[in-house]
Amino acid sequence: MSTTTKTAPIRLQDHRIPSMPTATKVRYGDGRVLPVGGGLWLYRKAPLAPARDAKSHARALEVGDPIAAAFEEIAAETQYTTRRRSMARSRYRPFHLLLTNLPRRYSPPQDSRIPQTLQNWFGDERIQDRGLLMGTKLNDTLGGSDRSLRDAFDSVATSLATAEVPMADYQADLEDVDAMYTRSGFTIPTPKDFHLAESWWAAGGSPDATILPHADHLHVFRTVAGVQAAARMDVNSCADWPTGIEGHHVLRMGSVHGLDLPFSAAKNHLSAWATSLLDKGAVMISIRGKVEPSPITHKELRRQRERYLRDIHTARAEGRMDDQQQDEMLATLESVEGAYSSGEAFPTLVETSVVAAFTGHGRKRLDSLGNGTAFEIASMDNRQDLALAESWVGSPARANPNLMDLPSSAVAYSGLPSLATVGDARGINVGFTVHDRQEALMSATKSSDQDIYPIGAIVGSSGAGKTQHLAYSAFQYALEGRPVIVIDPKKGSDLSPAFGEKCTTFSLDEFAGASGGLGGSGGTGVCDPLRFSKTPADGINTAVSVLHDVNLWPHGARQNFEADLQAALKYGVSKGAKAIGTALEIAKRDGEASKELTDPILRQSGNDPMFGAIVGLQDEGEVLSAAEDITYIKVGNANLELPPMGVDQKSLGLTQRISAALIRMLVFGSAEALRGRRGVMMLDEAWVFLGAGAEEMERLGRLSRSLEVYPILFTQRISDLLEANLTNHIARGVILHIKDPKEAEAAFRLFGVEPTQSRMDATTAPERIGKGGANWKSRKPLFSYNDRDERTSLLRGAVGLYCDLDDRAVDVEIKIPPDFLARASTNALDRAKREGRQVI
Ligand SMILES: Nc1ncnc2c1ncn2[C@@H]1O[C@H](COP(=O)(O)OP(=O)(O)O)[C@@H](O)[C@H]1O
Ligand SMILES: [Mg+2]
Structure with a gap:
């Protein structure tokens, strides 16, 4: 109108x-x-x-x-x-x-x-x-x-x-x-x-x-020199002006x-x-x-109605309008008048x-x-x-x-006040919004300062750019002066070149025991919950839950042992024990725990460095701590075997149960190590942690709030969380490329974003169609390719839907600076180049 x-x-x-x-x-x-x-x-x-x-x-x-x-x-x-x-x-x-x-x-x-x-x-x-x-x-x-x-x-x-x-x-x-x-x-x-x-x-x-x-x-002309340059030419015919006049625009x-x-x-x-x-x-x-107040418009419409109707009829009579047009115009007139007479109409400008x-x-x-x-x-x-x-x-x-x-x-409602802006007022650079080019920041402390759900989640399929985003964020948080712990459970992964001097690297094989994962001396207890927890009660609860999950006892005995274990640990701690192993030894010695309960645990700790990292056999010993900048924990040669995705972790084999348990203890140990330091804890391949169940998420949520730690979980899978109703600890995150529509929809639901068709399409779209050029609709990082189908250059970084603490969700291009990317890339060819290896 x-x-x-x-x-x-x-x-x-x-x-x-x-x-x-x-x-x-x-x-x-x-x-x-x-x-x-x-x-x-x-x-x-x-x-x-x-x-x-x-x-x-x-x-x-x-x-x-x-x-x-x-x-x-x-x-x-x-x-x-x-x-x-x-x-x-x-x-x-x-x-x-x-x-x-x-x-x-x-x-x-x-x-x-x-x-x-x-x-x-x-x-x-x-x-x-x-x-x-x-x-x-x-x-x-x-x-x-x-x-x-x-x-x-x-x-x-x-x-x-x-x-x-x-x-x-x-x-x-x-x-x-x-x-x-x-x-x-x-x-x-x-x-x-x-x-x-x-x-x-x-x-x-x-x-x-x-x-x-x-x-x-x-x-x-923004400069005097520009004015003078223009003055020397024919000011009236700018078509003849040279390009590049200083400080000049049109x-x-x-x-x-x-x-x-x-x-x-x-x-x-x-x-x-x-x-x-x-x-x-x-x-x-x-x-x-x-x-204009709407009652006046109403009156005006009524006054003009006659004339308007006459116009319509004349146009119709002269053949300038067909039946359908006439009907439409009359219907419009009616609806407009209807709205104004009901008092629901907007004022008129x-x-x-x-x-x-x-x-x-x-x-x-x-x-x-x-x-x-x-x-x-x-x-x-x-x-x-x-x-x-x-x-x-x-x-x-x-x-x-x-x-x-x-x-x-x-x-x-014209979009005049629309601005694609997202993220916190301060923090690290996540990227730039795709529309409107606004810098998007993510604060490490906003959620704990404002007492909101503390956990961040970055969701994306393999190759979507999670690990790159992790490295880039960790580096920036460290530059901000925060202690950061990065847990990287992926075998063969090594981000230390990206972190450079900002980083203290631990390889799980050295960290957990000297035996390089071949069995033998364990029991270091670097991730023993009795050592890293602030209060003994916390430590005992965590220890019971982790031993329960690893379950070293004969088939069917687990249920009966849980209460005994609790009592045994409590007794050991009351006698001064500071590690699971020593607590159980004391309890056994004093007749407070049976051999059937304690021996499988003590034996496994001595033989298996991964399990030994959880169950310390001495009271004194190293415990997971956070350096000033980045503390980077990688797998190295350790015998860490991540469970397959989407499998009930209770049904896993022993090595996988222990691996999953160790990741969990690394997570809680890291949170404790960052206690009160306003630091950041990042976990890659976090589905391992998320698969562990409700209790662990609750615990992490509670802990990170009270310890003022910002945990960020990088994961390929989110649907388990949703099914277990565990989303209430996650307040913000980034949705990257997700191949599986079911997972994509779960991610949208996690952050309360309407899963519209166009959003689903963009999130599941591959980075190229067949062997064709880049698919700009895709969230994946885009490259150009040579005739041998090798990547030649980066066209655009990954695009993530950043869902922030203020209930906004906006597409952001994660623009990782080239020099950092060169050091961080996990792409096989990039790594070979970095390490000076020839590839065939
Ligand atoms: N933001 C980005 N900008 C440029 N390249 C990226 C970006 N994110 C990822 N990549 C490229 O994609 C590859 C896979 O990314 P990665 O982070 O390892 O994926 P994921 O951890 O989700 O499997 C990287 O090695 C890098 O070459
Ligand atoms: Mg990765």
Whole structure:
């Protein structure tokens, strides 16, 4: 529903537009703006959130709610004595929405702990600065009575005199409008927000850049040298200018009109035309208009009904319309009227002007940009400078001849306040959002500080990029100054080249016992829960549970032994034992435990270094501890045998049961080793841990919260967790490529993301189709290939759906810096290159 009306041409001098590119005389810290044209405006900052990338349709709609609410409030407090549009119109409040979207070079977050590293890594990265301001013209208490006086005053006011504008007149309305915005979720713009709004045309530099208007574009010179260079040429024919004039760029201003949106009374409909504009390269969208209360629109519709019906019938009679068209138009009329009469309609924005700016000369004409969208764009020929002036904060200039009447929902739910942003305010770099190029951060401490579910989960099939992400994150957390423990249970894996000096590496075979996994001397107890637990009670519980799972007793005896074991350990500990082995020895010696109970355990500990790491045979001895930077635990030559995925761990063979138990003790031991140090514990191939069952997840959740440790689990499988209802400890994570649709859906459910068809497709899509080129839809890292089908170069990193603590889920490109990737890659060819090996 929109109508387009033509207005008389506007000239710059009519509006006392200053030569300086601003319409502002004074801007106050609270968001008040005193413009050159008189009156007083109040600007507020609109909250931005992912709409296109929202978790669900309902979420996407919520993003527009603050703006819709602001329009409702403005309409509700507009006072009118008559419902006649022509009479009431002068009372409508003017509003201004200004969206700026400035591409710029990356700079590290202000309070980053590793600014230099980030600068080196991403200094050439292009990101976007996005801001959305909404302004409303304030009413003075004297109403319109002394308008002319005030205008006269303004026209003679100098910047010195402006401080004397009687602000008191506006005080009451200022308070009202301020409260209105606050209720709708808006905030006071910071100086940085205003700076963006007042300098976007100069690419965020000084706003007093020199502007040279040409017929259908503007030349902006940000430096004096650039101006001089242009001055030496024919300033009127820029086609002959050389490329690369210093500090020079081109803006094209267009009028957006003919918004062809299906009318909808309720906010069930998203028409993301603003998102389309941004996709097409808009760097600014300015929307100006007046807010009309819906009862007036209703009255107006009724008044015009007769005429409208007549028009339809005439068109029909003249053969310009067929039956179906007529029916459709009548149905539209009815539904529109119906909505307005029921009081459910959105306020109407009348005389609405939408102006957008694009950069560059562009190969495409501006008016072709509207193709395939719900709007048209007209180049604002010969009024480019005025169009720019119209977008200025508080500006009285109006340059757009194409005005529209729209339901305010068409603006609120246009995608204008949509920004694909995700992650925490501080932390390590996860990557950059695919849409909108926002840096996504992950904090190590936010979940423990805010007392939310503490565990992070990175889910993806083999080759999806989990281990690379693990290495990259661990490295950054260490750079932040946190202790990090990385448990890497994958045989043959070695990430120590990636970590370099930041790392103390332990190989399980040396760590757990000197025998290299061939049997023989065990009992080191480096992961003995009685040694690493803070309280004996905790240690005893963990020990009972781990021995129960390993189950060394004859078939069927396990149930009977559990209580005995508990009692035996308790007795041993009360006599001063500090390891499982010594506790059991004491209990046996004093007749508190049977040989049948203790001997299988003691024997296995002596023979098997992996089991011996869990059951210490001496009280004194090394225990798992965390170094300053990264403590990296790899398998090495140890006899660690991970159980197969998706198999009930109770049915495993002994070696696999012991291996799974050791991983669990490494996890709990690491958490204890990081106690209170705000560190990070990472576990690769974490399905081994997750398969262990409910109790272990509960324990890890509880422990990491109380110990202030952030555990991150990297896993191929998540469905077990979901089936066991164990998801309530996992609050955030990243979904990478998942081959199996069932697992993909489980991952979406884990984080409460709507498993739409397009999401499922993107998550399961392979990195190439057959032997073809890269499949850009895929989440997997993408490469180009030579004619021997070998990878030649990286095209794009892995793309993960980052599900954060604020209930957002947004696609992020994990951009691992090339020098780090070269050291970390687990790809066989990359490793061979790194290790200087020839491969055939
Ligand atoms: N973000 C990334 N950027 C570039 N290449 C990546 C990225 N993630 C993974 N890779 C490539 O894919 C390979 C497999 O990744 P990896 O992390 O080992 O997968 P997973 O652990 O999920 O099986 C790596 O060796 C590397 O070559
Ligand atoms: Mg891996």
